[in-house]
Amino acid sequence: MKTFKRLLQYATPLHHYLPEYLIYTIIGIIFGLVNFSALIPLLDLLFNQTNAQEAAKNLVQPHFEFSVYYFIDLFKYHLSTYIVQDKMHALYFVGMFIACCTILANFGRYMSARVIVRLRMTMLKRVRNDLYTKLTEQSLSFYHDKKKGEILTIMASDVQEIESNVVNSIQVFLRDPFIIIAYFIALFFMSTKLTLFTIWYFPLSGFIISYISKKLKQKGHFSQSLLGRVLSIFEESIGGIRIIQAFGAKKFMQNKFGSANQEFIDVSRSMYNQRELASPITEILSVSVILILILYGGSLVIGENPIMSGAVFMTYLVFYSQILQPAKNISTAITTIQKGLVSSERIFDVLDAPVTIQEKPNADAIKDFNNEIVYDNINFSYEQQPVLKNVNLTIKKGQIIALVGRSGAGKSTMADLLPRFYDVQGGAVKIDGHDVRDLKVEDLRSLMGVVSQQAILFNDSVFNNIAFGYPDANKEEVIRAAKIANAHEFIEQLENGYDTNIGDGGMKLSGGQRQRLTIARAVFKNPPIMILDEATSALDTESEKLVQGALDKLMESRTSIVIAHRLSTIQYASEIIVMEKGEIVERGNHQELLANGGIYRRLVEMQEFK
Template sequence: MKNIFKIFRFMIPYKGRIIAFVILSILLAIFSVASITAVLPFLQILFKQSPVVASAVPWEMNATAIVHNISYLISQYIVTHGQIATLGLLSIMVALLFLFKNLFEYLTSFVMIPLRNGVVMDIRMTLYRKVLDLPLGYYSNERKGDILSKMTNDVNEIEVSVVRSLELLFKDPLLLIAYLTTLIIISPQLSLFVLGMIFVAVFVLGRIGRSLRKSSYRAQNSLGDILSAIEETLSGLRVVKGFTAEKHMTNKFKGLNDKYRKLCNHASWRRDLASPLSEFLGVGVVVAVLMYGGRLVLMDNPTLSAAALITYLAAFSQLLNPAKRFSQSYYNIVKGMASADRIDAILSAENPIKDGPNAQPIAEFKSKIEFRNVSFKYIDDWVLRNVSFTVEKGKTIALVGQSGSGKSTIVDLLPRFWDVQEGEILVDGVNVKSYKLRELRSLMGIVNQEPILFNDTYFNNIAFSVEGATADDVEAAAKVANAHEFISTSPEGYQTVVGDRGSKMSGGQRQRVSIARAVLANPPILILDEATSALDTESEKIVQSALDNLMQNRTSIVIAHRLSTIKNADEILVINEGEIAERGTHDELLAKKGIYHKLHTMQQ
């Protein structure tokens, strides 16, 4: 239950509403007790058991003085106006007291609704910021579907099961204390018997809830599996249909769905058992109270009057509702804590890639990038070993080699998507770990092999992250990227929505929009990760022309699959099994008759 305190911290900004809620809850408890105890003098008059109190005592904040003086006022009113008029007055008072009780009941909910919704919004926003903040390495071990499940279903479960129940955990204990105090004042002997019965009931309910949290945790994990399967199916729908694997995928999903159904059944059975069982136990306690209380009324020397017993039962019946809600809240919180555990797994995840305590700013790139004896591994095996090279400002360095040789890892280390284990990477002579991360990355523009576009307009995709970009700025960037022509002929021009991941465009068009985005950002350092390898020959020429425009007067690191695109690079590094096997210009490497020459010959 320790994670419940992590939910509490999201309530701190709403402390004003919490204070108002507590005050209203106290008023609710006062009027709840008053509305029930006002029935006692009504019944005493009805049964002709009303005590005659001849004098008042000084008002004090204790039950004896309050009851005595109220009885005195009622006695005086009976003497002056008669019993029927007094009954009428008491009836109006009881009605008013119940009116105020229900008014404060509503007001407690009214002030808590913004808190509930606000806390859920804050949790979701904190999760989203954390998702953006965590390094890429975190997502290598996580499934997107499970993360989506945590950000949607688990957050909703927190709102339904925890935040709503916390409201009851504040309010219901006050009501329970108020009603129990009233019961003790009416009959201490009967109340002692009732408390014993309640403890038995609570013990029975507690036994049932022990496995609920574990069942709920498994159910939420299973839902994450389902969402992951859905996400994978939608992403790979072309492959599924192409290989006629619909039946295979359906059977796989059916198994996950059936597992989730069974887990939900078990969790729901345990949760829903709380309400009928608590009601049955409550009825059992009421029957026991009737038997024991009736004995106190009917014995030769009665210690309880019939009117007091009826009032006692009325107060006890009001006690049952908050007690029942309290037990239900406990079950809901236990169930919701499973979601809190899953959410906390993201919130408590450590981000090793962050600004150091004395991180320094970097406003511009001045001289060179240097990889100095860089070695790196993701888990156990070294992916890079003693990689060293320098990129002077304004020069273009190309990385070539077989798939898996470590090319993409090299360019991922520069913007600190990962941090090196050995060696160092320097920008203008300073280790990249010493710079402010945001400012370091703002110096770089990245164009990937698979262009990443958002389901938004051409304009917003190109102007992505550039504040205050004008229509002229976006259009100029599109012209440099050879994208203006096809964008301007779209149905709504630059305001045309590109579809999910740019699904309404060809691969070459998507890549040119991606290049336009990099042009508008105007970074001094450019990273091109096989930007043309997935394109046909015609599209490659158009995109390569756009890339040539983009690379002018910039420092560029290019990963190339097609060697024809890097003939003019200032230096080419041939990466083989995580090491630099060869280096030189295009002509120098061909003359060596080595790995580069072999790759070039194969492509010819």
């Protein structure tokens, strides 16, 4: 119930929906009732013509009063007028009356459905927006713990479950109880004795459905978790299809996926079988109660002392049949909503996940970088594993600092601490004397541009990728950035130039072209601090030369932190920092470090040997 209430908050304010919905629902119910009520005089007219005609002669026009009886008597009066004149006219009158009531009843149902559609779309839009906002605000550590497939399942499948199960159930809970209540009032009005006799059906049905629902919710959690695993394997396989085929691992991955998929299917089959059980059980109970109703009600009509006419009893059966479908809807909704609530809980788990990178309430603004970056006695661990230990480093404005060392030495972590992708556990990272944790996150990151080893681009045009985050970008500035990044020439040769769509992840471009676009993006942002994380390591020699030339232009008059495995690309650095197991073990320029004959010299000689 707590999850359901929280989910309903996404439809607030409810007064935008409920009053309008209830009005249209009541219109649909009232005219539906009136519609079926017209069956009584119609049946009397068709099957009891003599009595109907005699009764018609004795009716007089009723005096107005706001009550159900007045409208019933008014209808009978007009009908009697037609019966006396011509029975066919009376038949046409009842037929037209039923047709008008049907139109109005369906108008009410349609308009109420439109209100629910509006509520549905509002809820889904807000849920998706909140999920996306939360995911874009999360720190990188969140994505180390969550599989991409699981996140995609939550964003796609779980949100869809809310639409197909929870929102549909809300519609049932808002509409069908009113239908049942209205028809029960009419049934009591027609025969209290008969209605009391059949009322046992509802608590019995509710008890059975409640039991099924509890079982269903338990399996729902497991089912969605398994779906996340299936999608995760699927996503990994698409991304690694070259490796799967190169290593002859197609059968292995097919078996792995098939096993996970079979487990998901088995749990889902069991869950859906239980869910579908609600409908036939309700159907069996419905037929049983109708049969009992016919037997018992028939005795009230054809017994020695009949207390109901045949027409009334036939109409009573029609009314009762109108209750059974809403009752069935409610019982089905109680079971289906459980799966939707499981999905809601998974969504709220993501929305409630703490964001480890928090901005202080009164964070300081920073618009410029003027003096220096200081790593002051930094310590950082990830999952209890030390990554950086007592690191001290000062980077003056305009310097190019290169970080080198074996994989796992802590180079990328050093760079990630500066824009607060992670926060240190000990010491402080400072910019112009300000601890980065005391600054506004958006201001801090606006001072930096990042070019990583993997060229991360978006399925959009060349122009929008370069001007990423700047919807009002000037085309001349975009072209200038592309020229600095040695990208303008190949962009001009594309089919639509700067308006060419580059495909998913820039797959329509070569590796060197993609990397030059990321450099152009960094140039366009024009930040005072650049972070280059092995920006050329994945390129061939020709592409590396072009990209390196673009990087040299990019770093002109900027403070840069360069992480490199190819040591030939960082010989010009102001200072080279050699890291080993999270510590700085050597520092100096290229010539000084070669002369020292330490780790750096060995790394250089190894690469020259290759």
